[in-house]
Amino acid sequence: MDDKKILIIEDELPMLKALADKFSREGFSAIEARNGEEGLRIALETKPDLIVLDLIMPVMDGKAMMEKLRQDEWGKKVPIIILTNLNPDDKTLNEILASGPANYFIKSKWKLEDLVGKVKKELGAK
Amino acid sequence: MNTQTDIKIANKLKSTSKILSFFVFLTGLAALIGWQFNIEILKRIYLNFPVIAPNTAFSFILVGAALLFFSLNGKAARRIQPLFFFLSFIVFLVGLLTLIEYLIGLDLKIDKTFFAQKMGEKVVRMSPQSALNFIAVGLSLLFFSRNTKRAITIGQSIIILTGFISLVSLLGFVYNISALYTISTYKGMAAHTAVSFVAIFAGILFLRPEAGFIRVFCGKELSGHVSRRLFLILLFLLFLEVVVMDLQRIGLYNSSYESLIHLIVVATIFAYLIFITFRSLDKLAEAERDIAHAREVDRAKTEFVSLASHQLRTPLTSVSWFTEMLLNQEVGGLNEKQREYLSEIYIGNRRMIDLVDDILNTSRIDMGTLLVDPKIIDLKEIIGSVLGELNPLIRNKEISVAENFENDLPKIKADPEHIRIVMQNLISNALKYTPPKGKIEVTLVKESGNVLIKIKDNGYGIPEGQQGKIFTKMFRADNIRTKDTEGTGLGLYIAKAIVKQSGGRIWFESDEKKGTIFYVSLPINKVNRKNNKKS
Numbered sequence: 001m002d003d004k005k006i007l008i009i010e011d012e013l014p015m016l017k018a019l020a021d022k023f024s025r026e027g028f029s030a031i032e033a034r035n036g037e038e039g040l041r042i043a044l045e046t047k048p049d050l051i052v053l054d055l056i057m058p059v060m061d062g063k064a065m066m067e068k069l070r071q072d073e074w075g076k077k078v079p080i081i082i083l084t085n086l087n088p089d090d091k092t093l094n095e096i097l098a099s100g101p102a103n104y105f106i107k108s109k110w111k112l113e114d115l116v117g118k119v120k121k122e123l124g125a126k
Numbered sequence: 127m128n129t130q131t132d133i134k135i136a137n138k139l140k141s142t143s144k145i146l147s148f149f150v151f152l153t154g155l156a157a158l159i160g161w162q163f164n165i166e167i168l169k170r171i172y173l174n175f176p177v178i179a180p181n182t183a184f185s186f187i188l189v190g191a192a193l194l195f196f197s198l199n200g201k202a203a204r205r206i207q208p209l210f211f212f213l214s215f216i217v218f219l220v221g222l223l224t225l226i227e228y229l230i231g232l233d234l235k236i237d238k239t240f241f242a243q244k245m246g247e248k249v250v251r252m253s254p255q256s257a258l259n260f261i262a263v264g265l266s267l268l269f270f271s272r273n274t275k276r277a278i279t280i281g282q283s284i285i286i287l288t289g290f291i292s293l294v295s296l297l298g299f300v301y302n303i304s305a306l307y308t309i310s311t312y313k314g315m316a317a318h319t320a321v322s323f324v325a326i327f328a329g330i331l332f333l334r335p336e337a338g339f340i341r342v343f344c345g346k347e348l349s350g351h352v353s354r355r356l357f358l359i360l361l362f363l364l365f366l367e368v369v370v371m372d373l374q375r376i377g378l379y380n381s382s383y384e385s386l387i388h389l390i391v392v393a394t395i396f397a398y399l400i401f402i403t404f405r406s407l408d409k410l411a412e413a414e415r416d417i418a419h420a421r422e423v424d425r426a427k428t429e430f431v432s433l434a435s436h437q438l439r440t441p442l443t444s445v446s447w448f449t450e451m452l453l454n455q456e457v458g459g460l461n462e463k464q465r466e467y468l469s470e471i472y473i474g475n476r477r478m479i480d481l482v483d484d485i486l487n488t489s490r491i492d493m494g495t496l497l498v499d500p501k502i503i504d505l506k507e508i509i510g511s512v513l514g515e516l517n518p519l520i521r522n523k524e525i526s527v528a529e530n531f532e533n534d535l536p537k538i539k540a541d542p543e544h545i546r547i548v549m550q551n552l553i554s555n556a557l558k559y560t561p562p563k564g565k566i567e568v569t570l571v572k573e574s575g576n577v578l579i580k581i582k583d584n585g586y587g588i589p590e591g592q593q594g595k596i597f598t599k600m601f602r603a604d605n606i607r608t609k610d611t612e613g614t615g616l617g618l619y620i621a622k623a624i625v626k627q628s629g630g631r632i633w634f635e636s637d638e639k640k641g642t643i644f645y646v647s648l649p650i651n652k653v654n655r656k657n658n659k660k661s
Contacts, residue, residue, distance in 0.1 A: 014444035018451070025456055085439040094499070107443045108479045112450050 004123055007031045007048040009039035009065065010083065011057040015107070019052060019083075022112050023119075036060030040068055047074055050123060052115075055084045055092065063096055079122050081105055081115070130346040131336040135354070139344070143332035144197050146325040151190025153322045157183035161241045169316075175299065176307070176314035179252035180240040185220050185260050186322050188213045192267055193329050211271045218264025224257035228312070253308070253315040255295060259288045259323050266330055275337050282338040285330045292323030300368065352406050359395060359402075366391045425493065432489040435482045442482065445475045484616040487547065488599065491623040496544075498627060503542045505549075505570055505577060505648075506531050512549045513568075516557060523562045530569040538577055538650050544624045545648070548632075551617035552581045552644050558613070560585030560641070572650075576630070579646040587638040596634075597622045621646075 006028045010016040016032055023030040031046055033039035037060040043051060051069075055062035062082065069075035082104040086093045097104060103122065105115055157178045160168025170177045192213040195206045223236050237251040252260075262284050269281035295315045298306025308314030335344045342353045370391060374384040449472045451457065453465070460468065490496040513520070513527060520527055556566045560583045569580035588596055588603050595601045600615040625632040629649045636642040 012440050012444070015440065015447070018444060018447040022447075022451060022456075085436065085443065108439045108446070108483070112447045113454075 003029065004050070005029045005031060005046060005048040006119065007033060007039065007043055007046065007051045009033040009036065009051065009057070009062070010054040011035055012054070015054075018112065019115075022116065026116050026120075028119075036062060036065030040065050043069060043075065043078070044072060048078070050119060051078060051080045052119070053080055053082050055082060055086060055096070063092060066096065079103075081118060081122065083107055083115075131341060131344045132346040132350060135350075136335045136344045139332040139335040139340075140197060143329045144194065146329035146332070147190050147193035147197070149190075150186050150322050150325050150329065151194065153318055153325075154183045154186030154188075154190060157186070157318070158240070161244060164244070171317045175317045176253070177250060178316035178319050179237065179250045179256070179313070180245075181220055181224065181237060182252040182256050182260075182316070182319055184240060185217050185252075186319075186326075188217050189263055189267070189326055192217070193326075193333065196267075196270065196333055207271065211268070214264050214267035214271060216264075217260050218268065221257045221260025221262075221264055224252055225254065225261060227251065228254045228257065251313060253313050253319075255291050255307075255309065255315050256319055256323075259291055259326075262288045263323075263326055263330070270330070270333060278334050279338040282331055282340060285327055288323055289327035289331075292320045292327060295320040296324060301371075348406055348409055352402065355402055356399075359398065363391070363395050428489045428492050432486060432493070435485045435489070438482050439479070442475060442479050446472070446479065449475060481614055484614050484620065487620045488616050491620065496623070496627070498541045498544065500539045500541055502537050503540055503545060504537050505545070505579065506535065508542065508546050509549055509553070509568055509570070509579075512546065512553055515550070516554055519554070519557050523557065523560070523564070525557060525560060525563065526565050528565070528567040530567065532571045535570055535572055535577065536650050538648055540628045540648060541624075544628065548621045548624050548646060549579075551621045552646070555617060556581050556583040556585065556642070556644070559583065573647065575651075576647045576649055579648070580643060581646075582641065582643040584641040587640055587642055588634070588636040589638050593634075593636060597632075 004027075006023050008016060008019045008023070008030060010019060010032075011034055016034070020030040020032050031042060031048060033042050035057045039051070039053070040060070053062045053066065060068075062084075066080060069078070069080075080103070082093070082096065084093060084104060085107050093104065103118060105118065156168050158180065159165065160178075161180050161183070166173075192210050195210045195213070196203075198206060220236070223234055226232070227234055227236075233249070237249050238245060266281040266284040266288075269277045269284065272278075292315075295307035296317075298304060298308075299317045299320060304314060307317075307320065331340050335341065342350065343357060344350060345353065367388065370384060370387050373379065374381060379387070449468055452460070453468050453472060487496070509529070509531075513529075553566070553568065560566060565584050567580075567582040569578075569582070571578050571580070592601075592603045596603065597618050599619045601619075602613055602615040622632050625646055625648070631647045632645065634642055634644045
């Protein structure tokens with residue numbers, strides 16, 4: 001998994017740190033962004049191999065960021081894993097899932113290990 | 127109508143009924159004395175009023191006695207029941223036979239049962255109205271003897287006839303219109319007969335004021351209060367009208383004044399009615415506002431709980447993730463104690479996350495925002511994954527788990543997340559409330575149009591006295607409180623709400639110390655798409 005870049009867009013600092021540390025240790029190159037706007041800019045600049053995206057964030061939320069990203073030629077194809085604490089029956093979450101293929105992941109229900117497994121599977125399948 | 131009865135008022139009416147019964151009894155007795163000793167005033171009250179028939183007087187004694195018997199309570203009442211029935215029947219029979227005499231012009235010789243010599247040639251037969259009244263009274267009492275709500279309503283309805291006939295006769299005496307108490311050439315009703323019938327009418331209505339339609343007047347709530355007030359106004363109006371007419375008759379004012387006074391009386395009473403109506407509706411509106419306010423507060427509370435729980439998830443997840451990484455020794459080795467302590471932190475944190483999930487689910491159920499997203503699901507798969515998740519607990523307690531899944535089980539249409547919550551709750555309950563080395567059994571079978579899930583354990587069971595409450599929010603049975611301190615009492619509440627919303631059914635059988643079986647029946651194809659919005 002060397003050289004694979006993962007962009008983590010998450011406004012909660014402890015979570016961002018946990019995710020970045022974990023992915024770095026797993027051998028990925030982890031890039032951090034604190035909100036949707038920053039995330040979008042970094043994504044278009046660095047073209048990561050996968051994006052881990054939180055939904056509820058200040059400045060620009062995950063939904064808006066994803067919509068913008070999908071307008072870009074490269075952004076259309078990049079795999080996104082949505083990271084959220086919303087319930088699986090939440091309206092916003094379902095709208096996003098309906099708008100395009102994306103994996104989602106309920107933060108509190110899963111271990112970091114599971115997320116790593118999912119990311120690896122996603123990147124390996126490519 | 128499900129208004130509560132005001133016991134005080136009901137008892138007052140019952141006492142009134144007793145007094146009236148006694149009065150009827152005495153009237154009958156006095157009339158018989160009048161016949162025996164030829165005391166005209168006891169027989170006819172006033173010189174040119176009709177005389178009371180001996181049979182009427184006799185029947186009054188029976189009715190008075192029957193009513194007094196009825197008001198007895200307990201054992202005595204049961205012993206006297208056949209006598210009550212007998213008295214009522216005799217009264218009914220006397221009325222019926224007399225009416226037959228009138229109708230077919232036949233003398234059945236019943237009118238001379240008493241005081242034959244005193245009557246001489248002339249037969250004193252009770253008036254046709256009295257005969258009809260006694261039929262109604264007898265019949266009404268016979269219904270009362272059945273003592274069911276329905277029978278009492280019928281009994282009360284029948285006695286209205288008596289009330290009407292006797293009140294009309296009574297008005298005849300008050301206004302000196304003999305046509306009102308005498309029908310064609312027959313003997314008229316005696317004045318005290320009319321009064322006694324009115325007393326019987328009221329006496330029977332007040333016999334069981336908490337039943338039949340009279341309970342309207344005994345209501346504890348606003349409706350009862352208003353009905354009583356309106357009834358008193360009616361009585362007052364009648365009284366005033368009579369007084370106004372009487373004062374005109376004795377010449378205090380002429381008839382055009384009388385009309386004016388009538389108008390003033392009626393208008394005043396109407397004004398008062400408007401006032402009462404306004405006040406009642408105002409009170410009602412106030413009550414409605416209170417309820418709406420209470421609902422609002424309730425909703426705000428639920429929303430707050432929901433929001434707060436949601437906020438808790440983020441830090442809880444951080445703790446979980448960092449602990450996970452430490453436990454995995456990703457950032458350095460741990461000694462035995464460090465490992466043990468971190469495991470405790472991790473377990474405690476998971477419990478908090480589960481609790482927050484339970485609270486969130488409960489608030490979503492309470493707010494009606496639990497949305498259903500039905501998909502074709504495989505119950506075997508869901509149960510398998512839940513069992514996998516609970517594997518540490520299963521191994522820890524050395525519980526044997528048997529899976530009896532029927533072959534060719536159809537897939538069902540339901541919300542996978544929700545069904546997972548139900549299975550998770552039921553199976554983890556079975557595990558938690560079964561002692562180590564116990565046995566649980568999960569069965570899946572197809573039943574006409576449904577899939578039946580059966581989760582059986584040989585655990586502590588649910589105490590019989592508490593079985594009715596287990597689906598209530600925050601309820602926890604006494605026998606498990608001491609054994610397991612983790613539970614929130616929300617799991618079964620959530621499970622029931624979800625199963626209900628999925629169009630299914632959940633129930634259980636339990637024997638304390640033997641174990642519990644939970645059943646969930648889910649429809650194969652039917653899904654209730656509606657939200658469970660609270661109405």
